[in-house]
Amino acid sequence: MKILVSVKRVVDYNVKVRVNGSGVDIANVKMSMNPFDEIAVEAAVRLKEQGVATEIVAVSCGVAQCQETLRTAMAIGADRAILVETDAELQPLAVAKLLKALVEKEAPGLVILGKQAIDDDCNQTGQMLAALTDLPQATFASKIVIEGGKALVTREVDGGLETLSVGLPAVVTTDLRLNEPRYVTLPNIMKAKKKPLQIVTPADLGVDVAPRIQTLKVSEPPSRSAGVKVPDVTALVDKLRNVARVI
Amino acid sequence: MTALVIAEHGSGSLKAATLNAITAARSCSAEVHVLVAGAGSAGVAETAAQIGGVGKVLHADGDGAAEPLAETLAAQVGSLAAQYSHLLFPSTAHGKNVAPRVAALLDVAQISDVTRVVDAETFERPIYAGNATATVRSIDGTKVLTVRTTSFDAAPSTGGNATIVSIAMAADSGRSTLVSRELTKSDRPELTAAKIIVAGGRAMGSSEKFDEVLTPLADRLGAALGASRAAVDAGYAPNDWQVGQTGKIVAPALYVACGISGAIQHLAGMKDSQVIVAINKDAEAPIFGIADYGLEADLFEAVPELTRQLG
Numbered sequence: 107m108k109i110l111v112s113v114k115r116v117v118d119y120n121v122k123v124r125v126n127g128s129g130v131d132i133a134n135v136k137m138s139m140n141p142f143d144e145i146a147v148e149a150a151v152r153l154k155e156q157g158v159a160t161e162i163v164a165v166s167c168g169v170a171q172c173q174e175t176l177r178t179a180m181a182i183g184a185d186r187a188i189l190v191e192t193d194a195e196l197q198p199l200a201v202a203k204l205l206k207a208l209v210e211k212e213a214p215g216l217v218i219l220g221k222q223a224i225d226d227d228c229n230q231t232g233q234m235l236a237a238l239t240d241l242p243q244a245t246f247a248s249k250i251v252i253e254g255g256k257a258l259v260t261r262e263v264d265g266g267l268e269t270l271s272v273g274l275p276a277v278v279t280t281d282l283r284l285n286e287p288r289y290v291t292l293p294n295i296m297k298a299k300k301k302p303l304q305i306v307t308p309a310d311l312g313v314d315v316a317p318r319i320q321t322l323k324v325s326e327p328p329s330r331s332a333g334v335k336v337p338d339v340t341a342l343v344d345k346l347r348n349v350a351r352v353i
Numbered sequence: 354m355t356a357l358v359i360a361e362h363g364s365g366s367l368k369a370a371t372l373n374a375i376t377a378a379r380s381c382s383a384e385v386h387v388l389v390a391g392a393g394s395a396g397v398a399e400t401a402a403q404i405g406g407v408g409k410v411l412h413a414d415g416d417g418a419a420e421p422l423a424e425t426l427a428a429q430v431g432s433l434a435a436q437y438s439h440l441l442f443p444s445t446a447h448g449k450n451v452a453p454r455v456a457a458l459l460d461v462a463q464i465s466d467v468t469r470v471v472d473a474e475t476f477e478r479p480i481y482a483g484n485a486t487a488t489v490r491s492i493d494g495t496k497v498l499t500v501r502t503t504s505f506d507a508a509p510s511t512g513g514n515a516t517i518v519s520i521a522m523a524a525d526s527g528r529s530t531l532v533s534r535e536l537t538k539s540d541r542p543e544l545t546a547a548k549i550i551v552a553g554g555r556a557m558g559s560s561e562k563f564d565e566v567l568t569p570l571a572d573r574l575g576a577a578l579g580a581s582r583a584a585v586d587a588g589y590a591p592n593d594w595q596v597g598q599t600g601k602i603v604a605p606a607l608y609v610a611c612g613i614s615g616a617i618q619h620l621a622g623m624k625d626s627q628v629i630v631a632i633n634k635d636a637e638a639p640i641f642g643i644a645d646y647g648l649e650a651d652l653f654e655a656v657p658e659l660t661r662q663l664g
Contacts, residue, residue: 117481119598119599119618120616120617120618121617122484122617123481123484123485125484125485130480130481130485141599142599197462198453198462198463199456199457199460199461199462199463202457224481224482224598224599225480225481226480227465227466227478227479227480227481227482228453228463228465229449229453229465230452230453230456230463230465231453232453233423233449233450233451233452233453233454233457234453234454234456234457234463235457236423236424236454237427237453237454237455237456237457237458238457241528242424242526242528242529243423243424243450243454243529244529245423245449245450246446246450248593258532261446262446262593263446263447263534264445264446264447264543264545264546265536265543266534266535266536267534267535268531268533268534268535269531269532269533269534270422270529270530270531270532271529271530271532272528272529273528273529276528276529282592282593282595282599282600283591283592283593318461318462318491318492318493319462319464319489319490319491319492320489320490320492321487321488321489322475322488322489322490323487323488324480324485324486324487324488325485325486325488326485326486327479327483327484327485327486330624330629330643331643332641332642332643332644332647333629333644333645333646333647334645334646334647335641335646335647335648335649336646336647336648338648338650339648339650339655339658339659339662340662342630342646342648342659343659343662343663345646346607346628346630346646350607350627350628350645350646352549352606352607352627352628353549353574353607353663
């Protein structure tokens with residue numbers, strides 16, 4: 107079974123972003139693979155190690171530098187990569203359409219995506235891809251078991267867990283608990299440089315990526331200022347009981 | 354211009370998050386309808402009809418699932434979409450699962466986690482885990498939104514007298530089936546819904562200490578337990594306790610941060626809490642910069658003392 111896994115290049119989770127009115131400054135900022143996508147790649151690699159998957163194709167959509175993100179995916183264990191290269195702003199619906207075109211070409215048995223990117227925080231692309239390809243979906247996965255042409259997926263839902271059985275091919279999105287991605291080793295980074303990376307454009311795939319949502323402005327949220335230091339626990343309890351009245 | 358709110362329900366009762374979504378819907382449109390879909394959901398439909406401000410309840414009942422899965426529910430909503438300007442879901446695991454599927458079926462964008470309705474087509478939403486707020490305008494004919502429940506008041510659960518209209522339930526997709534559902538039976542509230550959260554950082558030192566020091570305080574306060582990424586990575590707390598940009602985003606009435614230095618990625622997940630308490634022995638810890646009440650002390654002494662004084 108072939109697995110398609112999509113990865114997004116985002117501002118590293120340790121960076122404090124600076125708002126500039128129309129967006130967020132990303133010049134000279136450290137960029138990394140979206141953490142949920144790292145979990146998606148790890149999940150695919152583990153399925154290959156279990157002998158369930160035979161090939162892992164990593165896909166990214168965006169600027170030329172996304173090649174670095176794809177190299178990281180291949181260092182974790184993806185076999186080859188496809189970059190849909192464009193400088194245009196890509197919104198989740200557009201990415202889902204690009205991925206749909208690739209799903210039709212590659213015919214994977216399973217598509218794994220991170221549940222959400224930590225930049226736009228949309229949490230949409232996997233569900234949209236499932237709708238466009240008319241495939242079943244299992245989002246926010248904390249466990250994936252493949253058996254008998256189906257995926258048994260345990261999902262993180264409000265208040266607990268639920269397990270779905272979805273027919274393959276299917277679209278799965280990853281939650282935090284699914285796994286802890288391995289550290290990439292230097293030999294694997296070197297090996298990843300030799301793995302094939304194909305570049306296509308949205309036009310090659312016949313997809314219109316024009317944005318449907320206009321960003322009018324980006325502003326700083328109301329900032330929070332430091333409060334007071336209390337000398338001891340008694341003073342703290344007093345503040346919580348009588349000033350803040352939260353206990 | 355009519356807005357449709359997709360009700361969330363479980364075990365035969367309407368989930369409270371639906372009420373917040375109804376308030377958001379009323380700022381989008383004067384006329385608000387509610388969809389209740391699921392086998393045996395007549396009671397839920399009647400509850401929904403009592404909600405103040407709801408003009409009509411669409412009730413889809415039939416032989417299918419009590420709580421239809423995403424494939425079926427998205428098809429159900431999609432078939433009704435032509436009559437509506439706005440489709441709203443609460444921004445819960447359930448709403449986030451279904452709303453994008455609906456939007457893609459309609460070939461429209463979806464706007465996630467709306468925190469403010471500026472006008473019928475302009476919305477505010479947090480990006481970068483709340484480190485920035487984007488004001489966005491949708492140019493699509495149908496607006497598909499998920500709304501952050503903590504940003505909108507709950508609509509009154511009584512005072513309405515909506516007509517209930519029965520509609521056909523969408524056929525089950527047959528592509529996915531629910532195998533089991535294990536809802537946590539813990540007395541502890543769920544992290545994202547808790548009014549009080551007690552959270553620990555790397556300074557806890559071990560999972561035993563985490564349990565020994567923080568659990569009694571959480572029990573005393575009826576609080577949920579949370580952790581920083583550093584504590585989770587060190588194995589002191591389970592993954593699903595992680596509060597932060599890559600974990601859960603929380604906004605309780607009281608957040609007690611114990612031995613948490615305040616890395617950006619953690620602050621992003623909890624800075625919307627109403628009152629933040631920080632207990633840390635490092636006077637320079639960034640967490641003090643956003644805490645309402647800071648206590649510079651050894652948490653292994655201060656937390657048990659706090660638990661005692663609350664007793």
